[in-house]
Amino acid sequence: MNGQIVSVNLGESKVSTDPSVTMVCFGLGSCVGLAAYDPQARVAGLTHVVLPASVEDRPTHGGNGAGPAPGRFADTAVPHLIAAMEAKGASRRRLSVRLAGGAQMLAFAGSGPMWEIGQRNVAAVHQALAAAGLSPAAEDVGGNSGRTLRLAVDGGRVTVSVVGRGEHEL
Amino acid sequence: MTLDAVQPKTRAPGQTGAAEWDELFARAAVTAGKSLELMAGRPLDIRAGKAVAVPLGEVPALAGSPEDPLTVVFVAVEGGAAGQALLCLRPEGAERLAALLLGRSPAGSGQVHDFLGLSALAEAGNVALSAFLNVVSDRTGRPLRPSVPVVVTDMAGAILASALVSGGNVEEEAIVVEAGFGSAAEGMEGFILYLPGPPPPAEHRGGRDRDEVELAGPSPRP
Numbered sequence: 001m002n003g004q005i006v007s008v009n010l011g012e013s014k015v016s017t018d019p020s021v022t023m024v025c026f027g028l029g030s031c032v033g034l035a036a037y038d039p040q041a042r043v044a045g046l047t048h049v050v051l052p053a054s055v056e057d058r059p060t061h062g063g064n065g066a067g068p069a070p071g072r073f074a075d076t077a078v079p080h081l082i083a084a085m086e087a088k089g090a091s092r093r094r095l096s097v098r099l100a101g102g103a104q105m106l107a108f109a110g111s112g113p114m115w116e117i118g119q120r121n122v123a124a125v126h127q128a129l130a131a132a133g134l135s136p137a138a139e140d141v142g143g144n145s146g147r148t149l150r151l152a153v154d155g156g157r158v159t160v161s162v163v164g165r166g167e168h169e170l
Numbered sequence: 171m172t173l174d175a176v177q178p179k180t181r182a183p184g185q186t187g188a189a190e191w192d193e194l195f196a197r198a199a200v201t202a203g204k205s206l207e208l209m210a211g212r213p214l215d216i217r218a219g220k221a222v223a224v225p226l227g228e229v230p231a232l233a234g235s236p237e238d239p240l241t242v243v244f245v246a247v248e249g250g251a252a253g254q255a256l257l258c259l260r261p262e263g264a265e266r267l268a269a270l271l272l273g274r275s276p277a278g279s280g281q282v283h284d285f286l287g288l289s290a291l292a293e294a295g296n297v298a299l300s301a302f303l304n305v306v307s308d309r310t311g312r313p314l315r316p317s318v319p320v321v322v323t324d325m326a327g328a329i330l331a332s333a334l335v336s337g338g339n340v341e342e343e344a345i346v347v348e349a350g351f352g353s354a355a356e357g358m359e360g361f362i363l364y365l366p367g368p369p370p371p372a373e374h375r376g377g378r379d380r381d382e383v384e385l386a387g388p389s390p391r392p
Contacts, residue, residue, distance in 0.1 A: 009227035010331060027236035027327020030335055050226075050335060105332035106244055106320055117335055146328025148237050163239050163324055 003154075008033070011072035013047035015084045019154035026148050028101035030118035032074070032125050032141065033149035035098045035170075036081060037156030038090035044153040045085045047077045049101075051117065052124030074124035082132055092132065098158045098170045099125060099139035100149040118142065138170045195219035195364075198305035199349030202362055205301040206351060209294055210270050219302075219349030219362070229334050229344055232363065233258055236327020243295025244333060245316040247303060252367045254337045255303060255316065256330075257295040259360035261323050264291055266358040292319040302349075302362055330363075337367045 003020035010031065014023055023046040025033035032049040050072045070080040082092050102122035122141045129135055140147065140160045148161045149170075161167035196218035203216030230236035241264035243257040259267060268287040269275060271294060296319045307314040322329060334344055345366050352359030 010230065011227060027230050027325040027331065029325070029328030029332035031331055050331075103328065103332075105322060105324060105329050106336060118332075146325030148325065161237075 008046045008048045010048055010050050011069040013045065013069075013071035013077060013081045013084060015043065015045040015081070015088055016153045017041075017043050017088055021153045023151045023153070024148060025101070028147045028149060029103055029105040030101070030121060032099055032101040032118075032121045033147075034078065034081065034125055035100075035149060035151040035158045036085060036090075036095045037151065037158075038085065038094045039096065039156055040094055041089040041091065042153070042156075043085050043088045043090035044151055044156055045081045045090075046149070046151050047071045047081045049074045049077045049121055049125060052120045074121060074128050078125065078128035078132055082134075092134065095134060096156065097129060097134055097136045099136050099141055100147045100160045100170065102141040103143050103145055103147070105144065105146065140168075140170055192218075192220045194306065194309050195221055195347050195349065198302045199351075199362065201305050202298040202302040202349065203351040206294060206298045209297055210267065212270065212353060212356065214351050214353050215359075217350030217361075219347050219364075221345055221347045223343045224346045225343055226334075229346070230327030230331045232330055232346065232348070233326040233361075236330075237325050239323055240326035240329060241291070241321065241323040242329050242333075243291055243299070244320045244322065244329075245295070245299050245318075246337070247314050247316050249307075249312060249314040252314075252337070254333045254363075254365040254367075255299040256333060256363045256365075257298055257360065258326075258363060259358060263352070263358035263360055264323070266356055267291065267294060267360075270356065270358070288321050291321050295319045295321070298351075298362065302364065306364075334365055337365055 003022060004018070006014060006016065006021050006023045008014050008023055008025050016023060019042070023044065025046060025048045034047045034049060036045045048071060052074050070076040082095070085095070086092065099122070102118040104116065104118050119142065145162050150159045158170040159167050160170050199219035200216055203214055207214050224232065233240050239261050241259050241261045245255050247253045247255055265287070268290045271290040272286055300316060303314045303316060347364035348361055350359065350361045
């Protein structure tokens with residue numbers, strides 16, 4: 001994949017129609033990268049989900065009052081990404097969705113909800129997709145390894161790379 | 171590889187760091203470095219610690235490219251100033267440190283995945299991070315209980331973001347304490363990261379004192 005690399009960082013969602021762009025979620029651990037593509041409108045979207053739920057997991061203190069980015073939580077990231085893609089001409093009926101991430105990087109370090117955040121993120125993304133009438137065409141989730149997810153706007157090819165295991169198409 | 175190659179990218183000094191805290195973290199870093207020197211039997215260059223505020227999205231890039239492999243000894247910290255403490259090295263440096271501790275020649279592959287190598291690294295992390303935390307604990311008067319250390323080698327961003335999130339750090343910015351150590355001659359530079367947890371919600375603060383809340387935030391210690 002050549003051309004311009006656009007990094008999608010923690011809690012961010014980005015949409016592009018520029019065929020020279022490859023959008024990337026680098027180093028997904030417990031976070032989930034959700035790549036969506038409309039092959040007819042040639043609109044691509046990528047979001048980097050950090051936590052499952054905007055109500056349960058949002059900060060309860062501090063902050064600047066502006067509220068966290070919608071891409072940070074699965075339940076707000078999915079509808080936000082779909083709406084942003086539709087605004088660029090995509091149709092949700094045509095969206096092909098692929099997921100990667102949701103690992104437990106620090107296995108055995110502890111137990112409890114925050115240590116199982118990867119599993120919870122994947123489940124929450126599935127739930128949000130179902131609520132939008134979508135289901136993933138492919139996914140590479142869980143386990144104990146970090147992943148990098150790439151989405152090429154030109155053609156919507158999605159790849160996942162893992163340390164020591166190279167890159168594969170999703 | 172030089173120490174600069176792995177030192178965390180930080181915002182302008184003094185943005186969060188009150189002088190008292192910088193002095194505390196500097197002392198904690200030196201103590202941790204000295205403990206590693208004793209273990210390794212070699213002098214190390216020690217870069218004093220300081221506290222900085224890092225936007226959440228930049229945490230995965232604290233060690234450089236979030237996709238580059240990093241070896242981390244991780245402990246979760248419970249007690250008066252709960253958080254996450256990490257001893258971070260490039261895999262090649264981790265292998266050299268493990269080899270040094272075990273008195274054997276490094277294989278040069280960056281692999282430390284045999285039982286002895288992992289145990290040596292876990293112990294090095296345990297000693298260095300405990301030394302760091304002891305200084306913080308002594309100063310604040312709050313007990314800190316580190317978990318059993320976990321050694322993991324993977325994408326730096328995946329480890330750092332997971333550590334941050336597992337500690338409940340989901341604010342716009344994370345407070346990061348970083349301190350470097352290493353030996354250019356030995357090729358095993360690394361650094362310690364301490365990610366204090368967020369302050370508890372007001373309704374849950376009962377029983378905690380001001381020190382605990384202030385350690386987790388940018389306010390200077392009185």
